[in-house]
Amino acid sequence: MAEPANGMQAAADPQQAPAGVSLDIRGLNAFYGPVQALFDVSLQLRAGEFVVLQGLNGAGKSTLLKALMGLEVRTEGSLAYQTATGPQDLAPWDTWRRARAGLGYVAEDRRLFTGLTVRENLRVAAGGGAASQEARVLDLFPVLKTMLGRPASQMSGGEQQMLAIARTLMTGPRLLLLDEPCEGIAPVLVEAIRDALLVLQADGMPMLVAEQNQLLAASADRLVLLVAGKVRGS
Numbered sequence: 726m727a728e729p730a731n732g733m734q735a736a737a738d739p740q741q742a743p744a745g746v747s748l749d750i751r752g753l754n755a756f757y758g759p760v761q762a763l764f765d766v767s768l769q770l771r772a773g774e775f776v777v778l779q780g781l782n783g784a785g786k787s788t789l790l791k792a793l794m795g796l797e798v799r800t801e802g803s804l805a806y807q808t809a810t811g812p813q814d815l816a817p818w819d820t821w822r823r824a825r826a827g828l829g830y831v832a833e834d835r836r837l838f839t840g841l842t843v844r845e846n847l848r849v850a851a852g853g854g855a856a857s858q859e860a861r862v863l864d865l866f867p868v869l870k871t872m873l874g875r876p877a878s879q880m881s882g883g884e885q886q887m888l889a890i891a892r893t894l895m896t897g898p899r900l901l902l903l904d905e906p907c908e909g910i911a912p913v914l915v916e917a918i919r920d921a922l923l924v925l926q927a928d929g930m931p932m933l934v935a936e937q938n939q940l941l942a943a944s945a946d947r948l949v950l951l952v953a954g955k956v957r958g959s
């Protein structure tokens with residue numbers, strides 16, 4: 726298990742260091758209308774921890790990430806989000822407020838602007854300016870540097886996935902929620918994504934990543950298995 730990273734990299738760039746950010750999920754139930762999809766899920770995402778969420782199709786991985794973002798499902802339970810300013814329960818908060826508080830989310834379908842170029846996708850996310858942020862994000866994903874002028878529609882699935890993560894990073898998140906970033910993409914790009922996530926982790930970024938890919942799972946601090954909407958082992 727990795728210790729929270731409060732080392733050299735974080736100290737060198739305090740603006741980027743989400744020091745001490747963590748999330749404590751307690752007794753989370755989630756419902757699509759009358760249908761319950763998560764049952765009493767409790768899970769801690771500690772500062773700087775990289776947790777991979779595993780489980781068969783339909784186990785509830787996407788539902789858990791949506792519940793954390795306040796999307797689509799009705800929920801019960803508490804979501805204690807700890808930052809330097811103290812703990813807050815996110816559960817009553819709208820999605821936009823959770824995002825503004827630092828929750829960064831990449832949905833399974835990526836939701837890129839396919840008609841826009843790589844650079845335009847990044848700049849739309851940042852809302853203008855933020856050249857240093859863009860340089861830093863591109864350093865994490867060197868492949869994107871070689872295709873800044875390419876429309877997203879002309880990228881491979883793996884390249885699009887990198888762009889989706891990069892775009893979310895442009896918003897300056899303090900905690901990352903990724904839904905199957907490696908699903909159906911080439912092994913060399915899985916490695917590139919894994920490497921980028923490990924750099925973020927070294928900077929202290931807590932990450933909860935739904936993923937079946939074994940290469941990514943092998944790099945996690947901890948695996949959490951969902952079975953039919955319940956946590957099995959951790």
Ligand SMILES: Nc1ncnc2c1ncn2[C@@H]1O[C@H](COP(=O)(O)OP(=O)(O)O)[C@@H](O)[C@H]1O
Nearest residue numbers: 757760762780781782783784785786787788789
């Ligand atoms: N929009 C929805 N409406 C109703 N049920 C849904 C919806 N999305 C997912 N579900 C159900 O919730 C359960 C968990 O699905 P999901 O979270 O997508 O699993 P996973 O991401 O692990 O494949 C499944 O039984 C699925 O059928």
Ligand SMILES: [Mg+2]
Nearest residue numbers: 786787788833
């Ligand atoms: Mg899913």
